[in-house]
Amino acid sequence: xxxxxxxxxxxxxxxxxxxxxxxxxxxxxxxxxxxxxxxxxxxxxxxxxxxxxxxxxxxxxxxxxxxxxxxxxxxxxxxxxxxxxxxx
Amino acid sequence: xxxxxxxxxxxxxxxxxxxxxxxxxxxxxxxxxxxxxxxxxxxxxxxxxxxxxxxxxxxxxxxxxxxxxxxxxxxxxxxxxxxxxxxxxxxxxxxxxxxxxxxxxxxxxxxxxxxxxxxxxxxxxxxxxxxxxxxxxxxxxxxxxxxxxxxxxxxxxxxxxxxxxxxxxxxxxxxxxxxxxxxxxxxxxxxxxxxxxxxxxxxxxxxxxxxxxxxxxxxxxxxxxxxxxxxxxxxxxxxxxxxxxxxxxxxxxxxxxxxxxxxxxxxxxxxxxxxxxxxxxxxxxxxxxxxxxxxxxxxxxxxxxxxxxxxxxxxxxxxxxxxxxxxxxxxxxxxxxxxxxxxxxxxxxxxxxxxxxxxxxxxxxxxxxxxxxxxxxxxxxxxxxxxxxxxxxxxxxxxxxxxxxxxxxxxxxxxxxxxxxxxxxxxxxxxxxxxxxxxxxxxxxxxxxxxxxxxxxxxxxxxxxxxxxxxxxxxxxxxxxxxxxxxxxxxxxxxxxxxxxxxxxxxxxxxxxxxxxxxxxxxxxxxxxxxxxxxxxxxxxxxxxxxxxxxxxxxxxxxxxxxxxxxxxxxxxxxxxxxx
Numbered sequence: 264x265x266x267x268x269x270x271x272x273x274x275x276x277x278x279x280x281x282x283x284x285x286x287x288x289x290x291x292x293x294x295x296x297x298x299x300x301x302x303x304x305x306x307x308x309x310x311x312x313x314x315x316x317x318x319x320x321x322x323x324x325x326x327x328x329x330x331x332x333x334x335x336x337x338x339x340x341x342x343x344x345x346x347x348x349x350x351x
Numbered sequence: 352x353x354x355x356x357x358x359x360x361x362x363x364x365x366x367x368x369x370x371x372x373x374x375x376x377x378x379x380x381x382x383x384x385x386x387x388x389x390x391x392x393x394x395x396x397x398x399x400x401x402x403x404x405x406x407x408x409x410x411x412x413x414x415x416x417x418x419x420x421x422x423x424x425x426x427x428x429x430x431x432x433x434x435x436x437x438x439x440x441x442x443x444x445x446x447x448x449x450x451x452x453x454x455x456x457x458x459x460x461x462x463x464x465x466x467x468x469x470x471x472x473x474x475x476x477x478x479x480x481x482x483x484x485x486x487x488x489x490x491x492x493x494x495x496x497x498x499x500x501x502x503x504x505x506x507x508x509x510x511x512x513x514x515x516x517x518x519x520x521x522x523x524x525x526x527x528x529x530x531x532x533x534x535x536x537x538x539x540x541x542x543x544x545x546x547x548x549x550x551x552x553x554x555x556x557x558x559x560x561x562x563x564x565x566x567x568x569x570x571x572x573x574x575x576x577x578x579x580x581x582x583x584x585x586x587x588x589x590x591x592x593x594x595x596x597x598x599x600x601x602x603x604x605x606x607x608x609x610x611x612x613x614x615x616x617x618x619x620x621x622x623x624x625x626x627x628x629x630x631x632x633x634x635x636x637x638x639x640x641x642x643x644x645x646x647x648x649x650x651x652x653x654x655x656x657x658x659x660x661x662x663x664x665x666x667x668x669x670x671x672x673x674x675x676x677x678x679x680x681x682x683x684x685x686x687x688x689x690x691x692x693x694x695x696x697x698x699x700x701x702x703x704x705x706x707x708x709x710x711x712x713x714x715x716x717x718x719x720x721x722x723x724x725x726x727x728x729x730x731x732x733x734x735x736x737x738x739x740x741x742x743x744x745x746x747x748x749x750x751x752x753x754x755x756x757x758x759x760x761x762x763x764x765x766x767x768x769x770x771x772x773x774x775x776x777x778x779x780x781x782x783x784x785x786x787x788x789x790x791x792x793x794x795x796x797x798x799x800x801x802x803x804x805x806x807x808x809x810x811x812x813x814x815x816x817x818x819x820x821x822x823x824x825x826x827x828x829x830x831x832x833x834x835x836x837x838x839x840x841x842x843x844x845x846x847x848x849x850x851x852x853x854x855x856x857x858x859x860x861x862x863x864x865x866x867x868x869x870x871x872x873x874x875x876x877x878x879x880x881x882x883x884x885x886x887x888x889x890x891x892x893x894x895x896x897x898x899x900x901x902x903x904x905x906x907x908x909x910x911x912x913x914x915x916x917x918x919x920x921x922x923x924x925x926x927x928x929x930x931x
Contacts, residue, residue, distance in 0.1 A: 274696070274697045275696075276696075276765065277768075286834065289827075289830070289831075289834070290831075292827060293827050293828065293831050296820070296823055296824050296827050296828075297824070297828075299820055299824075300820075300824070303816050303817075303820055304816070305816065305817040305820065305821075306815070306817045307817065308730070308733045308734065309733050309738065309741075311738075311742075312821065316824075318820075318821045318822075318824035318825045318828070319824040319825070319827075319828040320828070321745060321746075321749070321825065321828075322749045322824065322825040322826065322827070322828035322829040322831075322832070323828040323829065323831055323832045324832075325745070325746045325749040325750065325829065325832075326749055326750070326753050326828075326829045326832035326833060326836075327832050327835075327836065329620060329621065329624060329746075329749070329750050329753060330624055330753070330832070330836055330841070330842060330843065331841070332621060333621045333622075333624035333625045333843065334625070334841075334843045336621055336622075336625060336850070337625050337843065337846075337848075337850070340625075340850040340851045340852065341625070341846070341848045341849075341850055342848060342849050342850070342851055343848065343849070344847045344848055344849060346849050346851070347849065347858050347859070348506075
């Protein structure tokens, strides 16, 4: 294990263009998946599933809610790394 | 050539003895040959006795019985049906992978403990009665704790002790439950138990500790991340999955389990998002995955039970793969904190790709193994009308993708460049991880082979446009949320920290209460001592002021003369004894 050398080669994601290409591709796929709801004929078992964009919307909201709640939890539950190792 | 009634744990226990006396290549051959030959024996030499039918209750099968009499009681070591066989195959595969992964380790303790541990897991799933189950249940606890202690750090030793206390408690509950069960029913056979009796509750609690039910889960998130890089791979494969097997055998269709399982899928993901130790993140996600299995068992239909055990099968492989990649990082870098890692794809590209395969599998991306089993549980949930719990599970599905599917590979291998330059994982680790990754993709693309092994007969095929599209939408938009939160700077950074949870009760509150009690007792002791002293002094004063104190025997004497007088008295007694 050694630290970065100055003349090191650049790796795949060192180039910001590669990152933006990846993200662009990702956004396109998201868009296509969302639009697929209008095209594909789905066999749903539950009425909620039939709502257009249900899964897309639910996935997005679920994750945002998850992260925001978890962030708030830190205020209550987070302690220093050695919390259990030292007696107060 | 095969002994069809040889219980599968015996080769592992014998190999553990052989490993003690061998070194180097001989030892490696013993290590590798045991699960391979054992697995082949199980595959070719052992057939299930009764084919399972699509009913909720299990048909007990005991043709191939290897029995032993202990204290006048028949122990049944070899109950073979499709349920026990499935877990038997699984534990052999897991052993092969984990042993290859740990082949470079030169630590006799770890090898012996690992073989005994795998053997105990096999013993438990083929146990036909509750006493045999109890023996291997405790075997699991006693052997696995050495894999934690093998880290040999202060933290690991303390975590191991806490782990052992809870695991042994589980065993004690199981034994108590088994004895009450025997008293009530006159039978110790390990079949459907249910929660109609006290015995059932005790046994459910025992299983619940090992299955990491909420509030009983702390041993898992506490101890697993403290084990050695290789030890955690073994640990992740056996204990919780034996518990899932035991629940599927003893409590299928117990509705309470649906609610417990749903809680298990949801609460750990919040902790997983803010946890820094990436192996602890995986430990939380393990509770989440076991939650899906517990839900399936609680629903109890053929589809749900098949989904539960199939998910257990897949989970061992993909969770093992994820623990292996994180173990490889820990082995090479010496650190597994998300806050200190990043950019490792540059020097560990193969490990990074294998990690992504594991992450895709656990997130149930179509064409990876998690998808073909988790969707069975989800479908069963909707069919049985648990609408709101289904929403919880869907939330947990998005959440697991978020913390295990994205967070683990992202913070370890990508993210910002931490400046760490290391080297690729050792070859044996790469081989083990590759086998697991191939299995993930194979099961994901060819699920019919896994489905054929499932205990209950039900027609199911996960690949239709409805399922695939729904799952892809859920996952891609969860990922979109991750990207959006990161771009907005709302995503919580990885911080060096611990997050307090249930274990706080016994790691902080209880010791603090203990300390307070000790302090109180000490104060009380001091008060009593002071009080006694005052009384004693007032008595002394009263004595000295009285006329008795003038008498010469009342004045103080040296110890020597006291001893002399005692000698004289004893001598007098002796003479009296001799002459009278």
